[in-house]
Amino acid sequence: MASETGKTPRTVALFATCLADLVRPSVAFASVRLLEAAGCRVEAPAAQTCCGQPAYNSGDRKHAARIARRTVRAFRGYEWIVVPSGSCAGMMRGHYADLLEDDGGFGERVWELTSFLVDVCGFEGIETRWPMTAAYHDSCAGLRELGVRDQPRALLARVEGLELTELPDADVCCGFGGAFCVKYPDISTAMVRDKTAAVKSTGAGALLAGDLGCLMNMAGRLSREGNKVEVRHVAEVLAGMADETPPL
């Protein structure tokens, strides 16, 4: 099969992540749109579930390894596996090798969405318009495990009407931390309060990030504070879905 550009399209397997599956399919569909626009053919293997990070970070290696093996099997045969989350991608790319002793080169095939679009596809974005001032939060795992920092910003810079303001302490954890946020809710809340204060200080109308865990934490706190800042996954904005889908 040949695309309009004449090149054979890459077949990409989308790992939607369990949070997008359960709470926000829009993130997965936005990823599909972006990947197709970048010339890829997208499949979503039915046997995908969760990456196993909750078990892994809770010290439950046995279950984490079992889930990791299932995931590796679910994506067998795909050369490119794309994940709209730095945290899940970091788990699959970096930690499966530790968990499975030998992940058979699986990790190298896993990419965080914006990094895949920019670093692999050289994608320049969909023509889209979103008149908004937005702040961008760097999720910890994407930033420090995968080096995702410039890619989302480069793509967002091409969205017409969108002005990106730098968030103070954008690289400081929002306090989500998986099970941390319910194991130590007081500390987690204090952390996310600092984050919402930083968001307010920018005067931005929207807050974007590349990880649903962080986004749900920050959106949940902003909404509890009665703050109307729109919280969205960066993929929704890049795919031009900000007008069709209500924010988190």
Added chain:
Amino acid sequence: MSFAGPANFRASAARALADEPLQRELAKFSRGFQVKRVEAASRLPEFEALRDRARDIKDHCLAHLDFYLERFEENCRAAGGEVHWCVTAEDARQAILDICRRLGARTMAKGKSMVSEEIGLNEFLAEEGVHAVETDLGEYILQLRGEPPSHIVAPAIHVATEQWTEAFRTAHADRPADRSLSDGSEIMAEARAVLREQFLGADVGLTGANFLVAETGSSVIFTNEGNGDLSQTLPRAHIVIAGIEKVIPTLEDLSVFMRVLPRSATGQELTVYTTLSTGPRRAGDLDGPEEYHVVLLDNGRADMLGGQFQDMLRCIRCAACMNACPVYKQIGGHAYGWVYPGPMGAVLTPGLRGVAEAGHLPNASTFCGKCEEVCPVRIPLPRLMRHWREREFSRRLSPAKFRYGLGLWAFVAVRPALYRLVAGMGARLLGRRRPWRRLPFAGGWTDTRDFPASEGRSFMSLWQAGRRR
């Protein structure tokens, strides 16, 4: 001075979060050191390479620790010093007391030493009739206030200026009551005057060691106030207490740590003083102690050798990890309950006190990775915290509810058809327009945050039904 214990973490953290003066100090602190570290590092092009070198030196030493410790002992003895090998905290306390007894010492001037906190030295000596005076400004105020340090480099980081003033007015009652004590320099001048008498009057001096140099048998301290130098040169005997992991092979190696440690700790190119001590006063020396003792402490460190936690023994106690830690920034150091707070404490404390007692600490991390990013000797702190969680999990020390919850989730996650069913049902149940203000079994989340509503259908159900955009 006493610690609440790591087992009380949850309650101590809640208290810290509600402590307004503490929160004000923590907010100030969180900027300073971090910014200075980045600036200092950026001025030294080879900083990253030096971090690698520092890691490699430590790894080499830990792989041959017996050899370097024995070389240290040999060279220390050759210079006229004495080495005391102590397996437990009690052994170390006793060795120090024995020296004091033999010399008839009643007073001790102390430089800052976290290991002395680890063994509870001051309280022990007080019971035995030896009065130890802290001479580091931060440690001194803590001694006056009767509380332990909350940070391993800046021990009184949690104390506000008003509190300094108050403690000085109470403790130095012989000074004029109407004197001004409103800023740092006035406080420092008064401390200097009071402490000078202590240095001159002390029978023995005790310091920690940032490093022990095997090839020369020297102990090394990096300090800023000069109190360490006075503590170790003026009294009759100088006692050094150090963990066994502090030994490095050569002076050349020391030069690497001189460039890496101060930059990581306080953002200084060098600390104000870098002091090497080799043996007691020699014939013809103008000053120096008559006796020089090094108390080498194991206290659980050797058990960390050769296992999953060996990397932790590379730690050079610079505190960069706690300066960068967003959890430490919220709760401060006392909440961790023992001598070593922050990420390094979350790994070291379970090693020295057991995971049954200290299991909270490695759990109270979001694994954000900032600590590992700044660690000068590249200790993979999140990975080591995860290893403690694994020990805790396999020993069934984590709450049963939590373990069953995880087991149930894993049961579903390895059965894709069941998973899709559960996710589909969950998406329907959580689907509505407004966010959830309260959810059953999710109080940890919904007490302080809304839970975003689901879009109503799971992605996989929509995808399988043929929706593509």
